Amino acid sequence: MLYISLRQYEYVSAIGRHGSLSAAALTLNVSQPALSNALTRVESHLGYPLFIRRQGAAMALTPQGRKFIEQAEDVLTRAAQLESPNLSTKGASHIRLGMFTDLAPVHLAPALQELRAALPDVAVSYKVEPFERLMSGLIDGQIDIAITYDLSMDAGFVRQKLFDNRPFALVSPDHQLASAKQTTLADIAGFPLILSTEGLSAQHILGLFRRNGLHPTVAHRAASLDLQRSLAAHGEGIGISYANPPDSDSYGDKPLVSLPITNSDASEAVVLAHHGTGPIDATIETAERVLIECLRAKPIATSCEVG
Incomplete structure (x- = not known):
């Protein structure tokens, strides 16, 4: 009926x-x-x-x-079409992927390749956005699924953890901390910092310092990861980023040293999220499975295999 x-x-x-x-x-x-x-x-x-x-x-x-x-x-x-059989049929379905800005340089291309391989008849587009725009896109239906950090999401979002990411301190080779293999928030709090202009990301990092009783000085707010890495490589301060591309040089071939920050409370979950508690489209469900298998297996890889 x-x-x-x-x-x-x-x-x-x-x-x-x-x-x-x-x-x-x-x-x-x-x-x-x-x-x-x-x-x-x-x-x-x-x-x-x-x-x-x-x-x-x-x-x-x-x-x-x-x-x-x-x-x-x-x-x-x-x-x-039952009345007019000569009408053309509707085109293929469409998946709209969103990804947080700092995650995209490493994870976007492999994610697109895996989705297109698993769903060859589905059009795949993407948006690379800061956190708040990703959330707005999910709520307004402009983004189907997003790969982002698990920051300030309410119960209206369904999320599945992919992996944990640890922040890195980015310093020039002649910085006094450069010879260390790792560092802590206390070690770097006395130096000027270079943070992202993305508001929620910067607030999260500053919140880590405050929870540890530290009050650092922010020297620069960089609009991109490349700019942040360049400023750090030129000795303008210590950059702090959860993104750590494997290339050891900054933009312009300036050497850069990346030190993992070992504080236990600094690790942040990367999640796959969609909005709404109603039924999920079968194609979107398949896309989520593909991305989960890919990114959980090899979170830092440049390619993934779907099991």
């Missing part, structure tokens, strides 16, 4: 395309209450919201809402 009619599929899809009840009603030449009632009935039957309602803003799709509308439009296309 069908509980959702083709008309309701059409109404909900129109709301998703136009972002508001008024614009969808105008396009379909129906009343706003008719659309609102149809949407309420569909969401009530499904048991989860399709849209995020914000006062004074467009109705943003939830991740489940976007998937529902993609499938609803496929149903409408197939129904139309």
Whole structure:
């Protein structure tokens, strides 16, 4: 028995395309209450919201809402084909991967390669963003799954741990700490620091120092990992980053020394996350399995094998 009619599929899809009840009603030449009632009935039957309602803003799709509308439009296309067999079919599905900025230089290319190998008929795109934009993208449905640090995520996110990352102190070869094989927060607190401009990342690192009763001075906030490494290599301070590319030179072939920071509370989990507690699309579920097998097996590798 069908509980959702083709008309309701059409109404909900129109709301998703136009972002508001008024614009969808105008396009379909129906009343706003008719659309609102149809949407309420569909969401009530499904048991989860399709849209995020914000006062004074467009109705943003939830991740489940976007998937529902993609499938609803496929149903409408197939129904139309029964009447007009010459209509073209809908294209392949699409996965939108998000990745935290500092993780992307090492992990993005292998992740894309594995997804494309495992899902050859699925289009894969990506966004490399700071933490807050990743979270907004997941909430608004612009990103399906994200690889990021487990920072400040609420219960609306489903996350699976991939591996732990430890921060590194980046110093020039002539720095007095350069000969050490490792270091601690206390060892580097007396030197000027070079942190990222990404707010949550910098706050996290400064929070580590404060929890250990340390109050360092920040000399620079670098807009990219390359700039941070270059400043550290030129003796402008100690860079602190969870990203540690295998190349021992900074931009411009300036030598650089990376020292692991051994404080037990400095380790941070890297997770695979998606938003929403409703049902997850089967293709996204396969993509998550591929990424988990790849990154859990070889978190620092340049290529992965799917088991």
